[in-house]
Amino acid sequence: MAANLPKTMQGQFLEAFKQPYVLRTVPLPKPTTPNDILIKVDAASYCHTDFVLAEGQMPPFPSSFPHVSCHEFAGTVVSHSSSPDSKASTFKIGDRVGVPGRAFHACETCFECQGSKDPVSQDEKGYSVYCAHAENNGISKDGGFAEYAIVDARQLAPVPDAMTAVETAPLMCAGITIYAALKRCQIQPGDRVGIMGAGGGLGHLGLQYAAKMGFKVLGVDAADGPLKLAQSLNTGARIADARSEKASDIVQELGTEDGKKEMEEMGIDAVIILPESQAAFDYGMTLLKSHGKCVIVSFPEKGFQISARDVVFRDISIIGSLVGSNRMLREMLNFSAEYEVRAIAKSYSLSRLNDLVEDYHKGGGGKLVVDMALTE
Template identity: 55%
Template sequence: MAHEDLPRTMKAHILEEFNKPYNFRDVPLPVLEDPIDMLIRVDAASYCHTDAVLASGTMHPPALPHIGCHEFAGTVVDLPSGDKSNQSFKLEDRVAVPGRGYHVCGHCLECQNPSGPDPDEQGYSVYCPHAGGGLGVSSQGGFREYAVVDSRQVALIPSTMTAVEVAPLMCAGLTVFAALRKCELQAGQRVGISGCGGGLGHLGLQFATKMGLKTTGIDVAPKALDLARSLKTGATIVDASKEKAQDVRQQMGKEDGRGHLNEMGLDAVLILPESQKSFDYGINLVRNGGLVVVVSFPPEGFQVSAADLVFRRIRVVGSLIGSNRSMRDMFDFCVKHDVKAKVKTYPFSKLNQLVDDYRAGAVGKLVLDGSLED
């Protein structure tokens, strides 16, 4: 699409009041003002739990009016005028867009000293404190027909993947993929995923088992458990409302030929739900010296037992989202191992219908598909 062929206005889903439906209306087409930016046509926009939290105004409320969605994918339709030598993309490229890392400074301590098990390249950090705000979180996101994105934060979509397949990977997939990497486990070790039937969890089951890890999925909601079991990953799926953590842990010990409870259990567990019960259940499945990776962030936080930290030597770390390197590696992994989210698609104008289904307990990932007719 040539620049002169672009419309002057576009449709967007506008959050104008918290706890109210989105208003689908015309707004001006975004303007490119920075040489690192590019304009994309949004081909698919995926709904995340964070979108629900932001729309309720209960945590990190954005300035209103607001356009949500921090996991989307699209096609490049415009680049900055003038010298484009700093652009690694061209018109019609299909790109995947995570919300984090928009307009990072490149010079701060975070950007210049990437560290940890999943670092970004030097000069770019998704944790940059000077960034202009995550797309769809504190700045405008993908629930619109066109969006301005930072060319440094996106990646080319593999030729074998569709925009609808890619969009859910831009938060849910990348977050759980990075969290698994931060466990630093070897094939044959044990990992647990608490909340295994949710958007992140059902992708985590696929990643973990195809990494060669002995995987235990934990959930309580019947629909979520059904989804987890339907994947047929080979993971052990536990209904935490019916099975005691100690019994599950002892079964692991029996399978591993270990004789003392302290030696039995998971090497690491990912905590995806926001409830204290889920946190406690997960930590009770971990062997002494094991790792707990906290991915959720309830407003009231989690209570951690000092006895678990001191006597059981449990380590607790947090994980937010993956680096650009992890994003590229995740795509390679998905293509090689056929990892896909379970999705339900909606025409682009039907965000409020999608939200209603989400609140009613729909499982998997719910995605606006720009190719669908109303």
């Protein structure tokens, strides 16, 4: 099944590490398996991982050049298999879908696909975003910085009517990643959660999700632009400037507010670490009360130094969080539509992708998105 399609498309290609993207015209990609769907990309969002990949810091990816990046995008179904055994048949031509990078062509048979024991991010048997044999749009295979893309029907989420493609695209990585991290905190409404890097792409979405989930929220950042963005959201979160406020002073402040007398019970119940910074990690750990949970999302090249004293004597749990399942992706999108959680985003045409990257390095916070409807 297919709409009337062109024979070629434009895409922005990486042709070497540490080089600008190059706009090229190439043949339209074609589905190769029954689960494949061809979509017309409507919006594609830029992620820090796109920068890491382009710098050559994610070996062995990409495995070859030229390469189309972007693992958080949204589009419209234009062609798919009509086979009744295909998951593609659950989507119709014209359906609007959100596309996360993971997991393209999951194997269906490995430990993860057959149902791992992850209690937070688990899909139906036969598919897993953690499948070690799967590819990933924008990382190991081509992604969303092009007019069309091949995606796996099993990785998609229907876009709610209340949301546009530009609003949806940033949620396909930033949104699901911070949503899943909040779920991994395993705290209850009224508990305190801290977000290190609160004004960035994930962080400012996390402030909104956490507030709508009923948590008491502390957002921390260390740059003027992101702090201004975090404060502008009016989520009710306490926003702290790590450059001028000590974590220990904030712990005392929150302890007084909560009527606590012992230092061990002062502070926050969970913290999410988004920056690739040891200083941010240490600040977040200081904020935690005893028995708190530290959820790590970032993965700096040299890792983090962890205090055994925090883990042993304060009983701090440290866990990682990558992404959420397809089930959680759909839950997150519906939550976003219902509670009007939106990324603060700036849009660019596909031809201006290198301008987008240049603006990304200025560190203004929020998300930067390619809107395919723009021509300049």
